[in-house]
Each structure stands twice: as structure tokens, then as C-alpha cells.
Amino acid sequence: MSSITPQPGIMDIALYQGGAAHVEGVSDVVKLSSNENPYGPSDAAVEAYRRAGYDLHRYPSSDHARLRAAIAEVHGLDADRVIMGAGSDEIIAFLCQAFAGVGDEVVHTEHGFAMYRISTLAAGATPVEVKERDRVTDVDAILAACTDKTKLVFIANPNNPTGTMIGGNEVARLADGLPKQAILVLDGAYAEYVEDYDGGAGLVDSRDNVVMTRTFSKLYGLGGLRVGWGYGPKEIVDVLNRVRGPFNLSGPSLAAAEASVRDTAYAEKCRKDNARWRAWLAEALAEHGVPSDTSTANFILARFADQDEAEACDKYLKTQGLIVRLVAGYKLPNCLRITVGDEASCRRVAHAIGLFKGGAR
Numbered sequence: 001m002s003s004i005t006p007q008p009g010i011m012d013i014a015l016y017q018g019g020a021a022h023v024e025g026v027s028d029v030v031k032l033s034s035n036e037n038p039y040g041p042s043d044a045a046v047e048a049y050r051r052a053g054y055d056l057h058r059y060p061s062s063d064h065a066r067l068r069a070a071i072a073e074v075h076g077l078d079a080d081r082v083i084m085g086a087g088s089d090e091i092i093a094f095l096c097q098a099f100a101g102v103g104d105e106v107v108h109t110e111h112g113f114a115m116y117r118i119s120t121l122a123a124g125a126t127p128v129e130v131k132e133r134d135r136v137t138d139v140d141a142i143l144a145a146c147t148d149k150t151k152l153v154f155i156a157n158p159n160n161p162t163g164t165m166i167g168g169n170e171v172a173r174l175a176d177g178l179p180k181q182a183i184l185v186l187d188g189a190y191a192e193y194v195e196d197y198d199g200g201a202g203l204v205d206s207r208d209n210v211v212m213t214r215t216f217s218k219l220y221g222l223g224g225l226r227v228g229w230g231y232g233p234k235e236i237v238d239v240l241n242r243v244r245g246p247f248n249l250s251g252p253s254l255a256a257a258e259a260s261v262r263d264t265a266y267a268e269k270c271r272k273d274n275a276r277w278r279a280w281l282a283e284a285l286a287e288h289g290v291p292s293d294t295s296t297a298n299f300i301l302a303r304f305a306d307q308d309e310a311e312a313c314d315k316y317l318k319t320q321g322l323i324v325r326l327v328a329g330y331k332l333p334n335c336l337r338i339t340v341g342d343e344a345s346c347r348r349v350a351h352a353i354g355l356f357k358g359g360a361r
């Protein structure tokens, strides 16, 4: 063994497991495992991406001014306090890198997004996991877990993979109760799916310890491009910009994201369709004896009797060309996370689960 060794914490990182995309021997598969937009990106975004192809010899903008201005305009925010990342994953990494190190603690919830723990360990800090209450973020438990070493507290609202969310008053109570050296990070990856919800932007504006993260990977259907952003107090965003690489987003990504955020009609259509088919799917599964919590996102967390049944159902769905997500890694071994697809996909997955519950295996 050589004496070359990584930083402490790195070897504790379990590799991120993405949603599967293929089934051996099945050609007509429907991928419902990564919360992608079933309708794809806006036509305007694809067109902007194509046009950007003629400028591939140029370095992209390093201040992302045009895209930040578009985001600020559409969402009613201060463009100077928006920071772009290669996916919101990169914003999460910047936060950990800039604010947490050896000896510091980073709090996340029991069924919280995997990247919080990964980025915490990568920064050398210590992840602290807090129990949820029946798959819902528990503000009191989070506050009780904070210490004078807590530097960051991550919650996703709505949360993935539970689909649940907590109200604005609860989030504000969390922000106000944190120790003064800690930042509350509100991960709004699914905020666009919630009607009349600002993702926590108002709380960012009225506090000095709250940062919001957002993404183009979900409702905007641009997961393949890697575009996310953060919004926070000026002092914090200035810090994050110091660790950000100058060309962290490519030119085509910037162009497509800008066209995408400006296509508000398409975003609204996707939000509405999702709400409609999410309700339909939840009800259809409930009728087949598969309950779920009320989801506020673009997926449903279907609960089975136990781990064996969830795994058997996952296996059966695969034989039917339907790929969903096992979430045992999120401490939900009896559940399957199912992305809300288009009408045909929702009908297919509901039908297949009905057959499975009826004895087909």
C-alpha cells in the first residue's frame, strides 16, 4: 500500500446510485426512476441549445449575467444574489466546501437527498442525520440536533424521496431557531411543482441565514445539461463565488436555461399536467392497496407491506418495461419512488401494479 491517501472522510462516501435507465432484454422501457420531465425541455430551450452550437469555440460567460437576469426577472429576485452551478448539486458542494470543514457538523434529515451527506464528507465535515416524523421534516428534532458546531442545515422542501413538505411558518421557525453560526439551506428542486410557492425566496430576502437552491433538472427538463442555482444573502453568495470555477457552466447550457426559464407558459403546462396525473396515479395505486403520502412533487412514494413486497414489485415492473426507484438507500426499504410520467406511463404503471397486487409475479 502506498502512502498516498485521500483526505479524511472521503472513503466514507458511498457512490451515488442514479436511477436505472435500461432493462436487460426489454426494449420499450419507460423510465420513471429519476424524476425527469416526461415531456422533455421547452422547444425554445432546444432551439437555443442548437444555436449555441455555432459558438462552441468561445469560452462561455463567467458571470452568467444574462441567465441570472432572466431568473431574477421571472422569479422577482435580486440578480446580484443569484449564483449558478453545474446542477444544484454544485451549489450544495460550494456550500459545504466554503462553510464546513473538519470538526464541523452538517445536519440533514433522515430521508434527505444523498448529496448533502456526500458533499459534507467531501469537505471533511461530519454529517448529522435527524429523524423525520412519519416521513415529514421535523423542525423540533432538527433544532434539538443543532450544536455550536453546526454550520449548515439542509432540508428539501418538497423533500425527495418522500414528496412531503412543511409550511412556511415551520420553515421560518427553523431559520429563526438555528444557532447563529449556521446557515439554513432550502433545497427547492421541486418548488416549481407547488402552486403559488416561491421556494423560500421570501425567507431568503427577510433573513441573513437562509440560502435557497433551485434546479433546471426537474420541471424544466434539462437534467442532461446540469444547470442549477442558488439565492442567498449577498455576503454568503460572495463567498460561494470564490470557490466557483469561472467557467462552471457551458455556453449551450446557459443559452438553453435562459430560454427555458423565459418559457413560463410551458412551465405552467408541465406543472398542471403533473398535478393532474400525480393525483390520478396516487388514487389508482391506493385503489390497488398501495398507499402514499400526499405528494407535492413530481413523484409518488408508494408504500408496500414490507421490503420483500417492494422488491418483488420492482422486479415485476421491470419485466413490464417499467423502471421505478428502490429507495432502501434512503431508509425506505418498503417503498418505491415512482416519477409521475405522461398519461400513458401513469396508466401503464398503475395497471402493472394492479396486476402485481392481484397475484401476477
Ligand SMILES: *Cc1c(COP(=O)(O)O)cnc(C)c1O
Residues within 6 Å of the ligand: 035, 086, 087, 088, 089, 090, 113, 156, 159, 160, 187, 189, 214, 215, 216, 217, 218, 223, 226, 227, 228
Ligand atoms: C434532483 C434533485 C436535485 C437537483 O440536482 P441537480 O444537480 O440540479 O440536477 C437537488 N436536490 C434534490 C432534493 C433533488 O431531488
